[in-house]
Amino acid sequence: MSNASDIRGAMPSIDPLILFYTTFFSKPVDIASIQCEIPGRWTLDKRRISEAAAVVFHIPNFREVGDAYKYPGQYWVAWSMECGQNYKRLADLKTMRHFDIIMTHESRSDVWVPYLPRAVWWKDALARPIVPKTEEAPVALFQSAGLNYSGRVDLANELGRHIKIDSYGRYRNSRSVSGPDLGSKTKIETIARHKFCLAMENSIEADYVTEKIYDALMAGTVPIYLGAPNVDEFVPEHSFIDASAFASASDLAAYLQHLIATPQDYEA
Structure with missing residues (x-):
C-alpha cells in the first residue's frame, strides 16, 4: 500500500488509527472486511479524529466533510x-488542495485502488464450467442508471434494433430475473445463459475499468465492452469485443450474428 510507511510514521509508538470520516455512497464503510498487510486500526467514529494518523474522505460524499479539522x-x-x-470535484484544485494522498x-x-480482481478470482473464473447458452x-x-x-x-438503443x-437492470428494463434476486450470484447466473453481455461504462476514461466486464468473464460470457481505451491492460487478450472498433451498431450486430453462426469463431 503506497505511503503506508509514511502513515505509520505519524504515530510510531502504536499501530496507526485510520478514520473513514464519510460514508461510501451513504452507507458506512465496511471496515470489518479490510485486509491489509501493514498493522493498523480502523474506525468510523468521527469523535476520534484527533487520534487518527490518516483520515479518509470518500469524494462522492464530500458534503459530509463539514467542519472537520485537520490536526x-x-x-x-x-x-x-x-x-x-461524474464527479468534477476530483479536478477542483480548491477542493483537492486539502488532501495529502489521492x-x-x-x-x-x-x-491505486482499481476494480481489477485479485489473482484468486481469476483462478476461480477459469475453473468454472461454461454454462450452456440457452x-x-x-x-x-x-444497467442501473441513465x-x-x-x-x-x-x-444499446441502436444495437437493440438489430439484435x-x-x-x-433498473434502466431500460425489458425482462426480470428468474426466481429470487440474490444479488451478484443471480446476476452472474443470468449473464451466463447468454452468449454476450453488454459491459458499458458510464464514462470513458483511461484506467476506468469497472466490475461490468469482470461479471461477464466470471459468467463465461463474452463481454461487448465500451469504456476505457486501455481496457486491454486489465483483461486477457481475445476475451472481449471492443464496441468502439465498429463503425456502427449495425456493423457490431453483424459481427455478433457471424459469431453466433460460426461456433469456432465464438469459442476463439
Missing part, C-alpha cells in the same frame, strides 16, 4: 472509485 501531522486521503467526468482507480494515484436473446444487459457520458444508452437484448 498537525495528520494525513488526509481523497478516495474515489468513480470517473472524474486514492483512486487511476494508476497514477498515490494509492436464452433466445443473444445479448444480456444490466448516465451516458460514454454513449452507452445510444449504443435481441434482454435488459434486466
Whole structure:
C-alpha cells in the first residue's frame, strides 16, 4: 500500500488509527472486511479524529466533510472509485488542495485502488464450467442508471434494433430475473445463459475499468465492452469485443450474428 510507511510514521509508538470520516455512497464503510498487510486500526467514529494518523474522505460524499479539522501531522486521503467526468470535484484544485494522498482507480494515484480482481478470482473464473447458452436473446444487459457520458444508452438503443437484448437492470428494463434476486450470484447466473453481455461504462476514461466486464468473464460470457481505451491492460487478450472498433451498431450486430453462426469463431 503506497505511503503506508509514511502513515505509520505519524504515530510510531502504536499501530496507526485510520478514520473513514464519510460514508461510501451513504452507507458506512465496511471496515470489518479490510485486509491489509501493514498493522493498523480502523474506525468510523468521527469523535476520534484527533487520534487518527490518516483520515479518509470518500469524494462522492464530500458534503459530509463539514467542519472537520485537520490536526498537525495528520494525513488526509481523497478516495474515489468513480470517473472524474461524474464527479468534477476530483479536478477542483480548491477542493483537492486539502488532501495529502489521492486514492483512486487511476494508476497514477498515490494509492491505486482499481476494480481489477485479485489473482484468486481469476483462478476461480477459469475453473468454472461454461454454462450452456440457452436464452433466445443473444445479448444480456444490466444497467442501473441513465448516465451516458460514454454513449452507452445510444449504443444499446441502436444495437437493440438489430439484435435481441434482454435488459434486466433498473434502466431500460425489458425482462426480470428468474426466481429470487440474490444479488451478484443471480446476476452472474443470468449473464451466463447468454452468449454476450453488454459491459458499458458510464464514462470513458483511461484506467476506468469497472466490475461490468469482470461479471461477464466470471459468467463465461463474452463481454461487448465500451469504456476505457486501455481496457486491454486489465483483461486477457481475445476475451472481449471492443464496441468502439465498429463503425456502427449495425456493423457490431453483424459481427455478433457471424459469431453466433460460426461456433469456432465464438469459442476463439
